[in-house]
Amino acid sequence: MIIGAFLLAPRFPGQTDRAALDRALAAVDAAERVGLDEVWIAEHHFMPYGACPDAATFAALALGRTRRIAVGTAVSVLSTAHPVALAERALLLDNLSGGRFHLGVGRGGPWVDLEVFGTGLDRYEHGFPDALALLLRAMTGPTVDGTARFPFREVPVVPAPATRPHPPVAVAATSAATVELAARHGLPLLLGMHVGDEDKRAMVDHYRASGGPADAEHVSAVLAHVAGSRAEAVAQVMAAAPGWLRDGLAAHTPVDDRPGPARDPHAYAQLLCDLHPVGDFDYCADRIARSAARTGATRVAAMVEATGDPAHTLRTVAALGALRRAVSAPPAASDLGKLA
Template sequence: MRFGMFDVIRWHESMSGEETLENTLEQVEYADKLGIQDIWLGEHHFSRHGILSGIFSYMGAVAARTKQARIGTSIVILPFHNPVQVAEEAATIDIISGGRFNLGVGAGYQAQEFHGMGVDITQSRVMFKEYLEVLQKCWEEGYLNYSGEYVNIENIWVIPKPIQKPGPPIYIAVSTSPESVDYAASQAIPILVGGPTTTLGQTPRVVQMWHERMEHYGHPHEHIDLPVSASVYVAPTMEEAENDIKGLEDKINEE
């Protein structure tokens, strides 16, 4: 088992954006020194619940401020990005970090984000699958050629190439949908589990489902540890912890 931290970097008016982002970098640096093994950060837009809109820029700072922990995106919302640029950015972060980068990706789900980005949410899953295929091809040797519904590329040389081969480990964020779990397993890609899945108590079922589908597709899976996120509050006693968190979730989730 590995221990990590996950943050979407929430913001409150009591702090500036600068203070909020720097505070998280300090937490990341401290976590790395304490021996935390994995650091995951998530992209969001247009909400106080997550202000990390420039996720790759920030991951560069995280790479520079850490020495040991693996660092990863949880997630990059793939339909919002040019997949070639995602491949380039991921390769760059992999190089800067010395091969410590994990690329977590997802299709996205928040309507206001798709509206603000001018992307049709009804096409997000189709776009996601095509973009994921393109970015993986970018890390291959030689020139990239691709003809799809959303991406058409002819004879381009994508550099730099990542340190890790064939590329940084990819993870796909899923909810409780059997279709999304099945797709990840069909591609032999590990899943990221958390958020509503954990809150609803569905994590064991989703993890088991992924292992079963990996078996169905003939992919080795017993050796793979899946990242699972859950909220944790630490206090000297259970009673103090329960008293401290009363009403806390409601406050955190206020818009």
């Protein structure tokens, strides 16, 4: 099992953007220190749901501060970026980090971002397959030329990939069509924390049925929060997360006249507590292990900022590190007792 942290840098009510980013950066340092395998950085625009508007830039800083851990984007939004520009940044980080950079890409949403960055709704609704194919060609090199949607003359790819045939790429999927697209390219899935194990298993099964490799290492995003007991952990999340979700969901502004997200923040926070490892150490360890077995996704990306409290975040990262060590060499009962 590969265990990592998933960092949104969410701005909770009363916090500054800098506080949210500092908390996420401290979590990167802690993840390296306690032995997690990887960290994943989210990207959002114009909203407090996440204060990081460029996951690759954050990843560059994280890679520069660490020496061992892999750092990925979850995700870099391909609908608002030029595929070749994103490929160049990925190749640069691949070279500078010695192969520790992982690129996660996704379609994003029908938000005002498409208007601001000039890519438009058609790019979101119809352009993702072409953009992904061009991204992969550009990351592979040694040259790349354009398409009908992205017309340009042939150019050399610089720098060449340090990781062959290209740096690792994963695809965020919420629909059957995107699962099939990832399977055609042989790329693993990034599965969101808004769905449970049964839905994730269905997507993994559909991926395999669509010709995707059986040994693909899919990534399952979960919300993780460790406290002294299940009741205490849920109470802490429910006291803080609804305010963040209320402000964050409300800030998703559609690019057209469609309605925005309509989730009830309290109900959504409770759903996340019900679906994911929110509890004491033993409860969380059991939920993570069972979820990996049920879904077939053996890479876990745990969102550790569920309350916005830096101390809570670091405590959960430390517990995940202990769980990661337990996967390789089970710790003594006394060690588990200290972490609970």
